[in-house]
Amino acid sequence: METYTITDQEQLSPTVKKHVIYMPLIAAKAKAGQFVILRAHEMGERVPITLYDWDAKTGTISIIVQSIGKSTTMFNELKKGGKFLNVAGPLGTPVEIKKYGTAVCVGGGVGIAEVYPIAKALREAGNKVISILGARNSDLLILESEMGTVSDKVLTTTDDGSRGEKGLVTGALEKLHASGEKLDAVFVIGPIIMMKVVADQTKPWGVKTFASLNPIMVDGTGMCGGCRVEVGGEARFACVEGPMFDAHLVNFQNLMARTAAYRDREKACMADHKCRLDAIH
Amino acid sequence: MTITAPLRIVYGTKLKNTMEPTTTAKKYIPNPQLPRQRGSRQAPDERATNFNEVAQGLSAEEAAREATRCLNCKNPPCTAACPVNIKIPEFIACLRDGDAGGAVSKIMETSLLPAICGRVCPQENHCEGACVLGKKFKPVAIGLLERYAADTARKAGKLKAPATAPETGKKAAVVGSGPSSVSAAAELRRAGHKVTVYEALHDFGGVLRYGIPTFRLPREIISQEIANVKAMGVDFVADVLIGSTLTIEDLLKAYDAVYIGSGAGLPTMPGIPGENLVGVCSANEFLTRINLMHAYKPEADTPLNVGKKVVVLGGGNSAMDAARCAKRLGPESVTLAYRRSRDEMPARAEEVENAEEEGVKMEFLLAPVEFIGDEKSNLKKIKFQRMALGEPDASGRRKPVPVAGSEFEMDCDTAIIAIGQRPNPIIQKTTGGLSTGRHGVIVVDDSGKTSLDKVYSGGDSIRGGATVLLAMKDGKRAAAAINKFLAEKK
Numbered sequence: 061m062e063t064y065t066i067t068d069q070e071q072l073s074p075t076v077k078k079h080v081i082y083m084p085l086i087a088a089k090a091k092a093g094q095f096v097i098l099r100a101h102e103m104g105e106r107v108p109i110t111l112y113d114w115d116a117k118t119g120t121i122s123i124i125v126q127s128i129g130k131s132t133t134m135f136n137e138l139k140k141g142g143k144f145l146n147v148a149g150p151l152g153t154p155v156e157i158k159k160y161g162t163a164v165c166v167g168g169g170v171g172i173a174e175v176y177p178i179a180k181a182l183r184e185a186g187n188k189v190i191s192i193l194g195a196r197n198s199d200l201l202i203l204e205s206e207m208g209t210v211s212d213k214v215l216t217t218t219d220d221g222s223r224g225e226k227g228l229v230t231g232a233l234e235k236l237h238a239s240g241e242k243l244d245a246v247f248v249i250g251p252i253i254m255m256k257v258v259a260d261q262t263k264p265w266g267v268k269t270f271a272s273l274n275p276i277m278v279d280g281t282g283m284c285g286g287c288r289v290e291v292g293g294e295a296r297f298a299c300v301e302g303p304m305f306d307a308h309l310v311n312f313q314n315l316m317a318r319t320a321a322y323r324d325r326e327k328a329c330m331a332d333h334k335c336r337l338d339a340i341h
Numbered sequence: 342m343t344i345t346a347p348l349r350i351v352y353g354t355k356l357k358n359t360m361e362p363t364t365t366a367k368k369y370i371p372n373p374q375l376p377r378q379r380g381s382r383q384a385p386d387e388r389a390t391n392f393n394e395v396a397q398g399l400s401a402e403e404a405a406r407e408a409t410r411c412l413n414c415k416n417p418p419c420t421a422a423c424p425v426n427i428k429i430p431e432f433i434a435c436l437r438d439g440d441a442g443g444a445v446s447k448i449m450e451t452s453l454l455p456a457i458c459g460r461v462c463p464q465e466n467h468c469e470g471a472c473v474l475g476k477k478f479k480p481v482a483i484g485l486l487e488r489y490a491a492d493t494a495r496k497a498g499k500l501k502a503p504a505t506a507p508e509t510g511k512k513a514a515v516v517g518s519g520p521s522s523v524s525a526a527a528e529l530r531r532a533g534h535k536v537t538v539y540e541a542l543h544d545f546g547g548v549l550r551y552g553i554p555t556f557r558l559p560r561e562i563i564s565q566e567i568a569n570v571k572a573m574g575v576d577f578v579a580d581v582l583i584g585s586t587l588t589i590e591d592l593l594k595a596y597d598a599v600y601i602g603s604g605a606g607l608p609t610m611p612g613i614p615g616e617n618l619v620g621v622c623s624a625n626e627f628l629t630r631i632n633l634m635h636a637y638k639p640e641a642d643t644p645l646n647v648g649k650k651v652v653v654l655g656g657g658n659s660a661m662d663a664a665r666c667a668k669r670l671g672p673e674s675v676t677l678a679y680r681r682s683r684d685e686m687p688a689r690a691e692e693v694e695n696a697e698e699e700g701v702k703m704e705f706l707l708a709p710v711e712f713i714g715d716e717k718s719n720l721k722k723i724k725f726q727r728m729a730l731g732e733p734d735a736s737g738r739r740k741p742v743p744v745a746g747s748e749f750e751m752d753c754d755t756a757i758i759a760i761g762q763r764p765n766p767i768i769q770k771t772t773g774g775l776s777t778g779r780h781g782v783i784v785v786d787d788s789g790k791t792s793l794d795k796v797y798s799g800g801d802s803i804r805g806g807a808t809v810l811l812a813m814k815d816g817k818r819a820a821a822a823i824n825k826f827l828a829e830k831k
Contacts, residue, residue, distance in 0.1 A: 085586050099543060103635060105642045106543070131642055146543040148580035278634065278643070281541050281582055282765050283551070283606040284626035290617050295610060300767065314617050317718035321619045325644040 064143040067120055072202040075127045076170060077136045078112065079144075084119030086111075086149045092181040093155030093272065093304050096123065097280040099146040100134045107131045108277050108299070110174040110249075111150060121147075124173035124202070129326045130333040151280050155181070155270065155304050161244035163187045164236065165211070166229050166258055168194040168250025172203050174272055175249045180210040182247075188212050190241070192232045194250065198223035230257050243267045248307060252316050259307035271307035273298045275318055290314050369437070371412050377479040378407040385698040388556065389668050392637055395556050395695065396460070399482075401439075404489040408436040411481045412473055419483060422471035424814035425452045425524075429468055429483055436490060442499030444490035449503050452813065453527040453570055454520060456495065456562045459488025461553060462810045463689050495565060502572035506533035511827045514539065514596040516583045516768070519547020520809045521800025522602030523567065524816030525823075526575045529600070532824040536575045537596075541582040544633065547604055548801070549809070551625075551633040554662050556669070560632075584767035589775070589796060597830065598795045598823045601783060602816060605762040605801035611654070615712030616758075620648060620720030624655065624663040624759035631666050648754030649673040652723055653701075654709055655759030656686040661693060663757045664701040672755070675701045680708040680728050685738040706730070708741060710748065712756060722750045762806045780805050789819030797823055 061067070061082045068080035086096060095110045113122040127133040138144065155178050163182045167175035172193050183189045191211040195201035196219045204223075208214050215232045216224025225232060229250070237243060246269040248258045255271040262269040275287040275298050282300040289298050290311035296302065381397040382388075388395050399407060411433045419429040428447050435444035448455045464470070464484040472480030494500045511534045515526045518540040530536045544550055546563040571577060581587060583603065592599045608623035610616055627645075630636040634643035647670040653663050656679035668675045677696065679686060682705045686693060697703060711724040727747035730739040763780045776784040776792035782805045783798040785791050791798050799815025801807060 085581065089586060103638070103641045105634070146580050148541065148543070148582060148586070150585060151582065278626055278629050279542060279551075279606075281606070282767065283608070284629050285608045285610065285623040286626045288610075288617055295617055311617075314718060317619050318617065321646060322644045325646075329642065329644070 061119070062143070064145070064147055066138055066140055066142050066144070069140045072124065073200050075136075076124060076200075076202055077127075078122055078124050079135070079138070080120050080122045081144060081147060082119055083121050083147050083149075084116075086147065087114045087119050087121050088116045090114040090121060090150040091154035092157060092177040094150035094152045095280075095303065096121065096147050096149030097151060097277070098123070098135065098144050098148075100131065100138060101145055104134070104145065105131045106146075106278060106280060107135070108151070108274075108280050110272065110303070112173045112176055121149075124170060126170040130329045133330065133333060148280070152299060152303050153301060155247070157181045157185050159186045160268075161187065162242055163189050164233065164243055164246045165189060165191045165207075166194075166233065166246060166248040166250070166254075167191065167207070168229055168248075168254045169196075169200065170202070171250030171254075171272075172201075172207065175247060176203060176206060176210065178247050178249075179207065183210050183212075187244075190215070190236065192229045192236070193217065193224070194229035194232075194254070195223075196220065228257075229254065230261055233258065233261060237265060245270070246307075247304075248272075252312055252319065255307060255310075256312035259310065259312070263308050269307040270304050271310060272303045273305060273310065273315060274303065275315060276321065288318075369413060369434070372409045373412060373474050373478050375406060375410050377410070377482050378403040378485065379482070380485055385700070389699040390671075392554070392556050392669055394559050398492060399485050399489045401493070404436055404486060404493075405439065407482050407486055408433050410474065410478075414473060418471040418473060419468040419481075422467045424467060424810040425817060427451050427468070427487070432490060433481070433483075433486055436486060441490045441493035441497065442501075445494040445500060446503075448487060448490060451817075453503070453524060454566045454809075454813065455487055456491035457520070457549060457558060457566055458810065458813075459484050459486075459491055460558050460562070461549075463808060465690070467810065500565075500569060502569055503527070503531060505531050505573055508535070509533040509827065511535070511598075511830070512537070512596045513598045513600065513823060513827075514592040515600045515602065516589075516592075517541075517547055517602040517604055517800075517802075518545040518567070518577060519602055519604050519800060519812065520549060521604075521802075521812035521816035522547065522600065523570055524813040525600040525602060525797075525799065525820040526816075527570050527573060528817055528820030529598075529823060530570075530573045530575045532820075532827070534597075534824075534827060538575060538577045539581040539583055539587070540577065540579050542633065543579050545577055545579065547602075551629045552659065552662070554628065554632055554666050556665070557662070582767065584771040589768060589772040589793070593795060597827055598797070600816070600819050600823065601768060601791070601796065601798040601802055602800045602812070603765060603768055603802045605804070605806045606765040607763045607781075608758065609761040609763060610758060611709060611760060613709060613711055615714060615720070618712050618714040618720040619718050620646070620714075620754050621712055621756045621758065624653070624659045624757050625762065627663050627757045628659065628666065637666075637670060645670070646755070647672050650753050651675045651755045651757065652751065652753040653677045653757045653759055655679065655761075656681065656688060657759060657761070658688045658692055659762075660757075660759035661688045661696045661701075663759050665696050665699055667755070667757065668696075668699050668701055676704055676751070677701055678704045678707040678709070678723075678725065678751075680706065680741045681738060682706055682730060685730075706741065708743065709756075713750065720754055720756055721752070723753045723756060724748055724750050762801070764802045764805060768802075785819075788822035789815060790822060795826075
């Protein structure tokens with residue numbers, strides 16, 4: 061087996077795909093909360109994606125990719141047996157896994173894939189894990205059963221009520237807190253706005269909350285500083301010092317602005333890619 | 342001025358033995374009065390709009406003429422001043438005979454990166470600065486001759502990988518693929534050891550690849566010189582971040598020795614308000630997007646935002662590279678602001694001149710105090726404070742001192758910070774027992790050995806931001822020490 065080979069794939073939703081890639085060095089070292097940087101072609105971007113799972117025995121890692129822009133769409137166009145051009149990692153600082161007591165893992169959208177390994181590791185460390193999953197609708201909800209295998213309890217919410225409770229993850233979290241359950245730590249991964257709202261919600265409760273940040277990166281090894289985030293008033297590099305930070309100290313407003321810096325170009329690039337695809341299909 | 346003087350070279354018997362100092366000394370009569378050749382260059386207006394190489398190098402005729410200026414000194418000060426002691430008069434003698442292949446083989450006895458060094462080495466501080474001709478005339482254009490030799494030999498297919506000693510069965514790992522690592526790898530391989538180079542990024546060359554722009558050092562030159570080291574039998578592995586994918590401890594289990602040449606990849610930020618605004622970036626980010634990711638090409642997926650008013654902060658070579666790259670992307674203005682005066686600028690004089698010719702505006706004695714943004718966190722202005730020069734500091738340069746009440750604002754939508762780099766701390770943090778010094782540099786002894794047995798280091802990881810040639814020198818020094826201890830090891 062050659063490295064970079066996609067050994068297996070699974071379509072999780074119309075735009076979300078799981079890729080299993082043969083990368084034995086990464087599989088041997090990976091820890092919850094770390095990510096890899098991938099490229100699909102010579103002129104491609106270096107795209108950071110959090111590791112979903114890994115298996116040192118088979119030498120494989122798994123990532124879950126949502127087609128959002130051109131690069132992620134091209135990733136999902138790769139076929140089983142095909143190869144990524146580059147996969148580097150594991151990158152970033154692992155999440156601190158210890159016995160907190162009751163840990164809540166909140167995942168929104170494709171963020172569920174990122175919170176999965178954290179829930180798994182927390183459970184293995186003896187925590188009671190309650191997972192709260194959120195998606196726009198049941199079609200876009202991924203990994204509900206997998207999350208069940210690594211959680212003591214799973215609370216599912218959808219914006220339209222097509223699966224689980226109608227509403228947002230914050231509603232489920234509010235109820236959980238109101239139920240008198242003692243919460244010792246919250247891990248939240250999803251859209252920035254969701255992470256911000258959860259952080260605002262847990263702050264008055266005094267519950268330690270961690271958010272995995274997704275700023276723009278180029279190299280992912282601490283070289284470019286493009287991923288600077290403001291945490292506790294200081295600039296930190298998410299690629300090496302993160303991506304997980306104390307959510308109560310993160311300047312989410314600044315993260316939102318910096319993440320949007322290339323949005324117009326992304327849209328134009330994607331439109332061009334789609335237009336060419338349409339010509340083929 | 343046209344050159345009418347005949348070339349006063351008296352060649353030895355049919356070019357063959359001219360490299361023998363005894364014969365050349367007798368028969369070769371140099372002509373140092375000839376004007377120093379500069380080679381052709383793209384005109385400033387033209388080059389400021391493209392990323393093609395600025396300096397075009399010497400023609401065969403120009404190279405032959407320049408080669409006759411060399412005095413062929415018996416104890417050449419140029420060789421002594423070269424950090425890797427290239428046998429300069431000897432390679433120039435080959436060029437006089439039209440033997441570029443011989444010239445490059447001579448260079449490669451001590452330097453594996455001739456086409457790169459010929460382009461980016463600050464020759465004025467080394468070989469050319471020491472050239473005897475410089476006292477009365479202009480020094481021999483050694484850099485251009487080195488480049489000519491390498492380019493000509495490569496185009497003619499005469500670039501041969503240096504011979505290697507019989508296999509020793511010993512193994513060495515090299516961390517990083519920049520100039521110090523490549524030099525170390527080549528010297529270790531030359532001694533017959535099995536060598537593996539681990540690079541964290543997807544392409545090889547380190548700072549040559551991500552830092553130096555293609556108009557100063559074309560990408561294919563880097564690839565070709567790396568290919569030459571590969572041809573010696575050195576294995577190059579991409580996408581492996583040492584300290585994470587594999588640790589130094591892992592390497593020590595599989596290899597007999599390790600060389601760390603992981604460079605100084607961590608950008609220094611000024612630590613002033615507003616540096617997280619959209620539009621403020623490090624020179625590393627700006628240059629990596631352009632040089633490694635090709636963001637200036639329409640077919641590249643990595644984007645790059647360049648606004649209308651670009652301000653580069655800093656006065657070193659990275660600052661010049663960033664300013665010159667920015668200029669090529671067509672903003673209304675590119676201003677370089679440096680906190681000391683022109684005389685204290687660490688950049689090569691040639692690069693400063695190139696930048697000014699291309700339309701980069703230089704502002705001196707200005708220190709940024711704040712980045713000012715709009716309600717959407719987009720950079721709009723930089724607040725500067727004027728500086729005056731005070732007493733010399735630790736670097737021997739006069740220290741900038743703030744002038745009270747001199748603050749003013751400058752319009753700016755893209756600020757590129759080029760105020761220095763430090764070693765990336767990943768290896769230092771993950772390697773127990775590895776001693777580090779100020780700014781996280783790895784501490785080594787006179788042989789390049791770190792505090793750990795079998796682990797050596799050099800280049801920017803021990804210096805914190807220096808030159809290609811000093812990095813190569815460190816790589817060679819450590820390789821020599823490793824070769825010595827591996828030879829003693831049974």
